Amino acid sequence: MAKASEYLCVALDRPSLEEALGLARQVGDRAGFLKVGLELFSAAGPTAVRELRALGPKVFLDLKLHDIPNTVAGAVRRATALGASLLTLHASGGAGMISAARKAAEDAAAKLSVERPRLLAVTVLTSLDASALSQTLGIESPAQELVLRLAKLAKDAGADGVVCSAREVAAVKKACGAGFLAVTPGIRPAGGQAGDQKRVTTPADAIRAGADLLVVGRPVTAAPDPAAAADGILESIEEGLA
Numbered sequence: 001m002a003k004a005s006e007y008l009c010v011a012l013d014r015p016s017l018e019e020a021l022g023l024a025r026q027v028g029d030r031a032g033f034l035k036v037g038l039e040l041f042s043a044a045g046p047t048a049v050r051e052l053r054a055l056g057p058k059v060f061l062d063l064k065l066h067d068i069p070n071t072v073a074g075a076v077r078r079a080t081a082l083g084a085s086l087l088t089l090h091a092s093g094g095a096g097m098i099s100a101a102r103k104a105a106e107d108a109a110a111k112l113s114v115e116r117p118r119l120l121a122v123t124v125l126t127s128l129d130a131s132a133l134s135q136t137l138g139i140e141s142p143a144q145e146l147v148l149r150l151a152k153l154a155k156d157a158g159a160d161g162v163v164c165s166a167r168e169v170a171a172v173k174k175a176c177g178a179g180f181l182a183v184t185p186g187i188r189p190a191g192g193q194a195g196d197q198k199r200v201t202t203p204a205d206a207i208r209a210g211a212d213l214l215v216v217g218r219p220v221t222a223a224p225d226p227a228a229a230a231d232g233i234l235e236s237i238e239e240g241l242a
């Protein structure tokens with residue numbers, strides 16, 4: 001069985017590279033992946049990916065790409081050259097955008113003799129619940145129905161998996177196959193603050209649901225002792241794996 005830390009991705013949502021590296025040094029040996037998101041990438045750019053990679057864990061570059069196929073393909077080529085292991089793009093960008101991203105990742109990886117980043121399609125943000133979907137997008141179908149529609153589209157177009165709520169993992173795996181990755185943010189320890197996340201789950205429940213990787217930000221990064229908080233998450237992951 002895989003080690004609990006292989007299921008943990010810590011989201012380094014920090015305003016500077018110094019702060020992100022400080023956090024990474026505290027939690028890096030407890031996490032299989034470190035995530036560079038929009039805040040850190042806007043502050044430190046590709047250097048953040050290079051420096052975090054040098055610490056050991058794999059890097060998840062969460063840029064949530066969403067643009068015309070040609071533009072997304074260009075960004076994917078650059079992210080592949082940077083050595084990102086996971087990369088996000090919005091499923092709602094459509095099949096053409098996703099298949100262009102997959103081709104760009106394969107071509108760039110072959111040219112550079114590096115491993116291709118796995119492409120994760122963002123389905124429905126875990127910060128959106130049924131009322132937000134209805135009020136902002138006019139979507140009346142349940143979040144799960146939309147997640148499944150987008151997951152199938154993403155799979156057929158060449159994505160390796162999706163980002164979804166742990167509550168949707170079982171249905172995604174049933175529809176897209178066990179090998180299709182389900183990466184779940186919206187993770188909160190029992191009794192933890194949800195913040196802006198709506199569709200939240202404990203680490204143990206996310207693992208029991210079949211999630212392949214748990215993305216955890218504030219429960220670790222905003223804790224007075226991030227390493228101890230990460231240990232608490234790992235214990236809950238172990239509970240789920242038992």
Ligand code: C5P
Nearest residue numbers: 011037125126163185197215216217218
């Ligand atoms: O702090 P928190 O644990 O809520 O952080 C969750 C992380 O996962 C953030 O970095 C956020 O950008 C990311 N994420 C998400 N929902 C998605 C995709 C990524 O919350 N659908």
